[in-house]
Every structure is written in C-alpha cells, then in structure tokens.
Amino acid sequence: MTQMTNTGRRKPTIRDVAAAAGxxxxxxSRVLNGGHWVSPEARTAVEQAIQSTGYYANHHARSxxxxxxxxxxxxxxxxxxxxxxxxxxxxxxxxxxEALAQRHKTLVLLVAGTPEERENxxxxxxxGHVDGVLLISSHERDPLLESLLASGVPTVACGIPLGHQAxxxxxxxxxxxxxxTATRHLMDLGRTRVAMITGPPDTPGGRFRVVxxxxxxxxxxxxxxVEEGDYSRQSGADAMARLLERAPDIDAVxxxxxxxxxxxxxxxxxxxxxxxxxxxxxxxxxxxxAATLDPPLTTMRQPFGEISSTMVELLLELVEGRSxxxxxxxxxxxxxxxx
Amino acid sequence: MTQMTNTGRRKPTIRDVAAAAGxxxxxxSRVLNGGHWVSPEARTAVEQAIQSTGYYANHHARSxxxxxxxxxxxxxxxxxxxxxxxxxxxxxxxxxxEALAQRHKTLVLLVAGTPEERENxxxxxxxGHVDGVLLISSHERDPLLESLLASGVPTVACGIPLGHQAxxxxxxxxxxxxxxTATRHLMDLGRTRVAMITGPPDTPGGRFRVVxxxxxxxxxxxxxxVEEGDYSRQSGADAMARLLERAPDIDAVxxxxxxxxxxxxxxxxxxxxxxxxxxxxxxxxxxxxAATLDPPLTTMRQPFGEISSTMVELLLELVEGRSxxxxxxxxxxxxxxxx
DNA sequence: TCGCACAATGTAAGCGTTTCCATCACCGGA
DNA sequence: TCCGGTGATGGAAACGCTTACATTGTGCGA
Numbered sequence: 001m002t003q004m005t006n007t008g009r010r011k012p013t014i015r016d017v018a019a020a021a022g023x024x025x026x027x028x029s030r031v032l033n034g035g036h037w038v039s040p041e042a043r044t045a046v047e048q049a050i051q052s053t054g055y056y057a058n059h060h061a062r063s064x065x066x067x068x069x070x071x072x073x074x075x076x077x078x079x080x081x082x083x084x085x086x087x088x089x090x091x092x093x094x095x096x097x098e099a100l101a102q103r104h105k106t107l108v109l110l111v112a113g114t115p116e117e118r119e120n121x122x123x124x125x126x127x128g129h130v131d132g133v134l135l136i137s138s139h140e141r142d143p144l145l146e147s148l149l150a151s152g153v154p155t156v157a158c159g160i161p162l163g164h165q166a167x168x169x170x171x172x173x174x175x176x177x178x179x180x181t182a183t184r185h186l187m188d189l190g191r192t193r194v195a196m197i198t199g200p201p202d203t204p205g206g207r208f209r210v211v212x213x214x215x216x217x218x219x220x221x222x223x224x225x226v227e228e229g230d231y232s233r234q235s236g237a238d239a240m241a242r243l244l245e246r247a248p249d250i251d252a253v254x255x256x257x258x259x260x261x262x263x264x265x266x267x268x269x270x271x272x273x274x275x276x277x278x279x280x281x282x283x284x285x286x287x288x289x290a291a292t293l294d295p296p297l298t299t300m301r302q303p304f305g306e307i308s309s310t311m312v313e314l315l316l317e318l319v320e321g322r323s324x325x326x327x328x329x330x331x332x333x334x335x336x337x338x339x
Numbered sequence: 340m341t342q343m344t345n346t347g348r349r350k351p352t353i354r355d356v357a358a359a360a361g362x363x364x365x366x367x368s369r370v371l372n373g374g375h376w377v378s379p380e381a382r383t384a385v386e387q388a389i390q391s392t393g394y395y396a397n398h399h400a401r402s403x404x405x406x407x408x409x410x411x412x413x414x415x416x417x418x419x420x421x422x423x424x425x426x427x428x429x430x431x432x433x434x435x436x437e438a439l440a441q442r443h444k445t446l447v448l449l450v451a452g453t454p455e456e457r458e459n460x461x462x463x464x465x466x467g468h469v470d471g472v473l474l475i476s477s478h479e480r481d482p483l484l485e486s487l488l489a490s491g492v493p494t495v496a497c498g499i500p501l502g503h504q505a506x507x508x509x510x511x512x513x514x515x516x517x518x519x520t521a522t523r524h525l526m527d528l529g530r531t532r533v534a535m536i537t538g539p540p541d542t543p544g545g546r547f548r549v550v551x552x553x554x555x556x557x558x559x560x561x562x563x564x565v566e567e568g569d570y571s572r573q574s575g576a577d578a579m580a581r582l583l584e585r586a587p588d589i590d591a592v593x594x595x596x597x598x599x600x601x602x603x604x605x606x607x608x609x610x611x612x613x614x615x616x617x618x619x620x621x622x623x624x625x626x627x628x629a630a631t632l633d634p635p636l637t638t639m640r641q642p643f644g645e646i647s648s649t650m651v652e653l654l655l656e657l658v659e660g661r662s663x664x665x666x667x668x669x670x671x672x673x674x675x676x677x678x
Numbered sequence: 679t680c681g682c683a684c685a686a687t688g689t690a691a692g693c694g695t696t697t698c699c700a701t702c703a704c705c706g707g708a
Numbered sequence: 709t710c711c712g713g714t715g716a717t718g719g720a721a722a723c724g725c726t727t728a729c730a731t732t733g734t735g736c737g738a
Contacts, residue, residue: 011467013694024718029696039716056466060408061694063399064723074448084433085627090423097450101459106468107448109413111436120440127395128350129445233631266633288424292572294605352724363688368726378686400724403693 012053021049032057059106071106072315073130075121077144078137079113085232087259087287088304089136092158095308096134103316105131118144126151132315134158134308135168140202154318156311159204160326169318170326171310175204178300178331179212182254182282185298185333187216191252191280195225197239197264199256205231209256209284225250229260236260240267251279252339258283258290258299265293265338280339295337303329351392360388371396398445410445411654412469414460416483417476418452424571426598426626427643428475431497434647435473442655444470457483465490471654473497473647479541493657495650498543499665508657509665510649514543517639517670518551521593521621524637524672526555530591530619534564536578536603538595544570548595548623564589568599575599579606590618591678597622597629597638604632604677619678634676642668 014032018025023042030038031046038046049055063069074096076089100107108130112121122144125133132154138145140162148155149167157170186194196213199206206228214221227243229235236255240263243250253268255261261283268279275281275295283290286301306329314324353371357364362381369377370385377385388394402408413435415428432448439446447469451460461483464472471493477484479501487494488506496509525533535552538545545567553560566582568574575594579602582589592607594600600622607618614620614634622629625640649666656663 014696015694025695026697026718026720027716030717033696037716042716056462058403058466058694059468060399060402061723062696064397064403064693064725065695065697067723069399071447084429087426090429093448094423094450097448101450101456104459108410109432109436109446109448111433111440117440120443123395127397129398262631292601294608353726354724364725365688365690365727366686369687372726376686381686397724400693401726403695404724404726406693 011058012055013058014055016053017046017049017055020053021045067128069129069131070104071108071130072100072312072319073108073110073125073133074136075110075112075125075133076136077112077118077139077142085259087289088257088285088302091287091304092136092308095305096312099309099312103312105316112144122147122151125153128153131319132156134311134315135161137203139200154315156315156318156324158307158311162202162204162207169314169324171307171314171329172204172326173302173307173329173331175208176212176215178284179209179254180216181331181333182284182300183213183216185335186252186254186280186282186339187220189252189280189339192220193222193225193247193250194220194252194254195227195243195247195250197227197229197236197243197253197255197260199229199231199260201228205256205284213254222247229256229263231257231259233259233263236263237267238263240264241271244268244271252281253279254282254284256284258285258287258297261297261299261338262289262293265297276338282339286334290334291336293338298336298339299334301332301334303331350397351394352397353394355392356385356388356394359392360384406467408468408470409443410447410469411439411651411658412447412449412464412472413475414449414451414464414472415475416451416457416478416481424598426628427596427624427641430626430643431475431647434644435651438648438651442651444655451483461486461490464492467492470658471495473650473654474500476542478539493654495654495657495663497646497650501541501543501546508653508663510646510653510668511543511665512641512646512668512670514547515551515554517623518548518593519555520670520672521623521639522552522555524674525591525593525619525621525678526559528591528619528678531559532561532564532586532589533559533591533593534566534582534586534589536566536568536575536582536592536594536599538568538570538599540567544595544623552593561586568595568602570596570599572598572602575602576606577602579603580610583607583610591620592618593621593623595623597624597626597636600636600638600677601628601632604636615677621678625673629673630675632677637675637678638673640671640673642670 014025014028018028027042028046031043035043097107110121112118135155135157138157138161145161155168157168159172160170198210201207224246227239229239253264255264261281265275265281268275273279283297283299286299290297290299310327317324353364353367357367366381367385370382374382436446449460451457474494474496477496477500484500494507496507498511499509535549537549540546563585566578568578592603594603600620604614604620607614612618622636622638625638629636629638645668653663
C-alpha cells in the first residue's frame, strides 16, 4: 500500500515526486543526494512522496548529469579457456560482487580474450562507460593495461602486473614469502629433494614464487628441479612427468597452483609412487579444489575474499579522487594430507 | 594519427563530429543509427569525422534518450556458497559474456543471495536499469522471479522454473530423457541395483531427473535406492553413505551432478569398494571436474555454451519486442571410466 | 510552367538528473 | 530601523543523445 501508487504506466520521475511533495525538483534532488541545504519539513515531505510514488532514480539520467557511471568493470584479460577453468576466478568475482553491491555500485563483466574483444574493451573503458576497472589477470607488458593507464581510468590490479609495478595500484600477496613458507614446510618434513612447478614467468606468481623457493632452499637449490607450467592441471601433470624423468629421487614438490598440484599428484601416482609417503606435495591458492583431492591438498591459502574486497575498496578511493596505496595481504599455510 | 585528434581534455561529442563533418548533429545521429535517410556523401563525411575526432558514443546519454539500457543482467539467485562453488556457473557466465559482447551489449552481474540483496536486485531491475534478465538458478515459487514477472522485464531462465513453466521463456535440457539415457547406460552394463542421488526437489534437475530414472527402471525401480543431495560434493558423499548403509548391494549410482558423483565415489572407495568394478557411477553436467576425477567420470554432458548463447539470443528477441519460444537442448552421454 | 512527392537535412524538443545561481525570508547586530 | 548574512528554495541551464517535425531542394508528370 505504501508501494506503487504508480497510477499509470510511466515510471515516476523526480518531477512527480516534486509535485507530490509540493517542492521543486531541485529540492528533491538535494534530498536524494545527502539532504544538505534542505529543511527537515521539506525532507520528510520528499521522503514520503518518494514512498507514495514508488520513485526510483534513473541511473542513466544521473550518470549523464554527473559524468559518473556508478559502475565498475571486472576485467578478465586471459585466454578464455584458461580463465574460466580457473577455480580462483569465481572466488574473486564473488568477493568483488558482494563488495560492490554493498556500496550500490554495479559490476560489469568484461572479457578481453581475443584481439577484437580487447579492442572493444579498450574503447568501452576509454569512453568512460565505467568509473574504474578491477583488473584480474595480467601478463607482462600487456598492451591493454597500457591503454588503460593511458586513458587514465582508475584501475586496481590483482597481483602485481610485471613491468608496471610503479604505475598502478595493486592488491597482492607476498609471493616470495609465501613460497618460502611452503618450501620451508617441505624441508621441515625432512624432504631433501624438493622440486617446484612454477607458473608462467610473465605472471607475478610465475616469477616470484620460484624466487622464494630458491631463497629458502639456499645452497640446496637445484635448477634441474624446477619446471614450468601454466597453472592448469594438465601442465602440472606434464611438468611433474619431466621432473620425475630427470630426477627420479624427488621426494617433494611445490606447485604454484592447486590445479598443477592435482596434476602432479596424478603423475606421481601413475609413476607408482605414493603421496605423501614418497612425494610430498604443496599447492598454492587453496581454491575449492584443494580440499577435495585425495588426500586433501596441503596448500598456501590466498585470501581471495579479502583480496577482492580490498581491490574494490582501493578502486573506489581512486574513483573518488583520493589516493590509494597498494596492499599486500598475508597467505596462510593450510596443512592437509599431502605434506 | 587517425586517432585522438582530441585536442584538449573533453571527450568529443556528437556536436564535435557534426562540426567536423559540416553537418548537423541530427545527421550524425542518423549515421550512427543505421544511416538511413542520409546521403552517401554526408555519411562518409561523418564517418571520417568520427575517425578524426576519436568520437565514441556516450551510452548514458543514448540510454536516456532511447529508454534502452543496452545491458542485460546475469542474475544469480542462490546461496552464495552453493553458487560460486558450482563449476557449472563459470561455463554459463562465459557463454553469456561472449554472446553479449558480440552483440555489443553489456553484462551486468547481479547476485541475489541475501534477502537484502534480493530486494535491491528487484528494485534495480524493476527500475529498468537493464533491458532484460538472464535468470540462472531458480527454486520453486521464487518470490524474486515473481517480482520480475510482475515488473514485466524480459526474462529468460535457465532450466524450467518450477511453478512458472507457462509464464516464462526458458532454455533447458531434456531432464527426463537425459536421466533415462544415463540410467539405461548403467542397466546396459548389467547393473541391477542402480541407485540415484537426486538434486533438491524444488529445482528442475532435482525434480525431473529422478522421474527419468524411475521411468527407465520401470518395475525395477526401488524407492529405497533414491537419496537426495543439494548438488554439492559433500551432499553426494553423505547421500552415498546413506545409500550404502541401507542397501549394501548397490552396484551402480546415477548422481544428478558431477560434484555429487565425486562425493559418492569418495564414499564408495572409503567403504572399500572399487569404482567402477563394484559400483559404476554416472554423473551429470560434464563440468570441468568430470574429466579430472580418477577414474574420469562418465557423465551426461550439458551443452552450457549453447545453453547460454541461446538464452542470450532469446532474451534479445524478447527485448526487441518479438516473441521467443522456449528451447530444449540435447544432452550427450560421455562415457569415461566410471561406468 | 507549376506544383507535388520525396529524399536529405536542419531544428528543436525532449529524456531525468544535477547543480549553479538568483531569490527570498528571516535573524541578530549596529 | 536598516543591513549584511545565512539557510532554504525555486528556476534554469547543462549533460549528450534521439527523433518527430519543419524545411529545403530536386526531378518529374501534368
């Protein structure tokens, strides 16, 4: 009964509210935007009128007038296949969606896989259709990132974009430290031939985790025990096969993603060795996958929910014109059954 | 050089283009919208001016003038936990994102988990901020669906929303037939004690797959061999445990989701039985998970890419004011190692 | 020769907001 | 009593675009 006194078909506009409240639209607008410079009486009159008319602000008109879109892009730059297979992505998306919804901002999903898509995305963002960009995965010297930077759209990246460290606000975890923790855990277990499956070297996870691995091993580091994958399960399985062939005495492996760890485990088993008895395994991410493996995977947990909500927070600071400092979030070693 | 003759700071508008081309903005607008009633010379002049000025249309202004948002909501109605864990969801999202991008429509992600979110979503959509809604998962008699229907926003659902079959356009698979195929496969393998783990009965998959299961078994159907899960892995494991306790002689099980199948397999193993030797398993979905299980899961593949692109297609028809008929897509039995 | 149909174009009125500016009533201090 | 200041308000311009309508110019049949 308070709702929808919407007599006809037309959606009520600010004029309808103004008429109902007996004030001008200027006053209604002021109430809508914080209510400063409005008398208490006028304010309550307007608020009642809003109720009775069932008024709801028109975003497009508002955006046109203010130059603000009130929306943010969640931008995926990655081959489709890789991206949507990554169990990490729904976690980030979910966190971002929640954080944005709380602040009444709209999340626009943008996928920049093919060159054509990238071009469209660059235009779309450059045209100012969104207030800012949450950049999800970015390889080194990504031209799309450069065009974003050039267009001056507020942007927050997830994971330090190589080659742009200084120019962009990021939210990341301590890659080196996390890798050291994982490696240390394996060493503390008494493992002496510890191998690593890294990520692509043009991604921060691919670049820095192996650094931590090497640092922690110190003199014990053997470059022959490092193989590269692309975070996918298959690449982990393949890398493990190469590792095993080259160094059959491996007794532990640290993989830069849970999926690669899963692949590695399969390969280890296929080679007739047991996990964790013969080969201990530590993954990275603690995506949903980790706990479901058999045995459940020991892994470094990335706080995805916090990562994405922090990204949103920083981005909105930027959008408001304030400055925002890049954040580094802690990871946590989750010990399960594989190491 | 063709780009960005953007002398100053301001973004070029349609007037700048008009000035550069030596025509009125009306003409520019006509070129932008299909170019009818425009002479070839004027058209090329405008097109060149667009290039030289680096003009890009302002969506908000356009939407305000036309009353069209040019965007579509991808609406998730489900508990967060369930939803983002579901490996099925990225597949749908990806398909929808691609199909929409091709048509230059924007995808807005909406999550309606908590009551508050649902209220906001209802308002948002009701206010006409999007042209249509892709409804992802809907339980029976969902009040949110009802409010969508009431507000008259074009909506296409994925999977027949129980209780609203007649009122809404849907894209779904033949649940009953698919379940029959899966069941038949198990029977053809010579299995005689075939159990089923169903989904929640207020979802189409929960309701209809068990119907197909029963139909195919005919006289052999035993209600004691049916347990319910919520599509999650854990629920599958639990259901399997109940099943095994009640009927230790089970030699096959059909699960209404791959995740439940995964859980069931774990339980079967934990009970000291082998898959597929002692208990054959068929899943449903063919999400990324299926192929990575050990042994790889035999399952009914849902064509998620096609489902989502069809949803987009139908939705846009509806948005254009045309009618659209609900579609039913075929599934496919993917035989792997578990049955 | 005139006028008419019609293609091409310019013009201007919106679309629903925000926001700047002018106005006004009112109050306290001189 | 008058005046400057201040809080509250209305009015109107602006945001960038679409589109109905008016206007122009052309070629054609009568």
